[in-house]
């Protein structure tokens with residue numbers, strides 16, 4: 001008996017040593033031996049759920065199917081599904097359908113049949129081009145990494161995302177926590193200016209242009225983003241719980257160690273729309289960089305005023321990043337996460353319309369976020385007028401997040417949203433940067449395949465009348481009709497299409513707009 005126990009003990013010890021030293025799975029590194037139960041349960045999951053547990057589409061915010069697609073894409077494994085859809089296609093509200101062309105676009109010259117890191121799908125618009133910013137540029141990739149601060153995410157997660165983004169030609173938005181050494185692994189950066197002005201504040205916490213210049217000097221910052229609000233907690237400001245305020249984070253942000261770090265619910269550098277436009281112009285003049293805003297969507301008046309004043313002054317944001325109310329956060333009160341700000345598919349058209357009615361829609365680069373890291377929703381965002389999509393939690397899933405929803409506790413079991421060195425150890429940037437790159441490349445690849453299915457050679461050319469929203473009991477309505485767009489809205493200008501073609505040579509025969 002003793003011998004059997006000794007053998008079992010040795011086997012368990014061997015497994016534990018293997019788990020702690022391997023680099024592929026964060027859960028096993030952090031929870032040796034017991035972590036295997038997760039994988040065992042996962043492999044029996046479909047059979048168990050068939051009889052007793054939840055369906056593939058019940059879990060939120062990302063269903064089991066959605067997460068499986070992201071995980072298999074991140075591992076560059078077979079991400080296809082068998083037997084056909086198990087979605088309630090005819091019974092679910094707001095169910096998106098993409099109406100394919102009978103004669104799809106042929107594969108592009110040089111287009112790989114599987115996702116490839118270096119086959120980027122460039123943005124159809126130039127960031128800062130319309131306002132003639134000195135550092136205007138065309139983003140290499142229509143898919144990019146959304147702002148998630150160092151603080152909310154671990155250094156290892158930031159590094160993995162940065163290296164993954166660099167590998168596939170994406171940029172990474174820094175989030176509002178400033179620039180850390182973990183951001184400096186090769187990817188272009190968009191520096192976010194939040195209400196706490198972390199990385200660009202003076203001793204009193206006010207915005208400091210000098211500090212901004214110092215922070216971005218030497219970093220590959222390609223654009224600045226003024227964060228007005230975020231979909232998961234608009235009108236509230238930010239909160240980094242004390243458990244996450246380590247000495248390193250405190251130093252980067254210029255705040256005390258171990259205390260809750262709150263950013264105010266509004267900017268102190270400006271008070272109204274004119275002030276926002278002046279601030280934007282001041283930043284652009286001082287740095288030459290394109291400058292944009294990120295905002296969740298509530299009252300319409302702000303957007304009307306902004307578009308009016310931009311039309312009148314000729315200045316203002318080069319890009320507008322609309323974050324859906326279903327977006328993610330490190331920590332937010334339930335009522336804000338659940339009930340404040342419109343979800344993306346209703347929020348974005350409200351904003352776009354304000355600019356389109358003033359003929360400004362072709363001059364502004366629109367960006368979308370809020371569960372857009374899934375190809376159907378990303379395609380809908382692009383059809384509605386987004387030139388770029390940002391992915392936040394989907395990129396977290398790619399680097400190992402298991403949707404434990406513990407970001408606010410500092411005890412994320414996978415080392416993604418924590419500052420615990422013990423848990424962060426599980427996330428190995430060498431391995432996870434490859435997962436991030438695979439996922440980003442796959443989403444881009446799927447978008448291109450959807451575009452071709454719709455008869456186009458670029459996802460920016462998918463028209464809003466090529467998608468429908470199904471609602472049980474109602475006639476099928478095209479997305480264009482349901483959001484009230486007129487023909488031509490949602491598409492890049494003819495000049496932008498011509499410039500895109502020149503920047504990304506394609507076979508002749510780009511379909512007409």
Ligand SMILES: Cc1cc2nc3c(=O)[nH]c(=O)nc-3n(C[C@H](O)[C@H](O)[C@H](O)COP(=O)(O)O)c2cc1C
Pocket residue numbers: 146147148149152153174175176177192227229230231294323324326327328329330369370371372373390391392393394407417
């Ligand atoms: C852990 C975490 C931290 C975040 N930090 C920021 C931030 O610093 N600044 C910001 O503008 N948005 C932040 N966000 C919001 C994301 O950038 C994104 O807008 C939102 O999650 C919607 O995208 P998704 O659905 O792809 O996650 C954060 C989200 C998460 C999950």
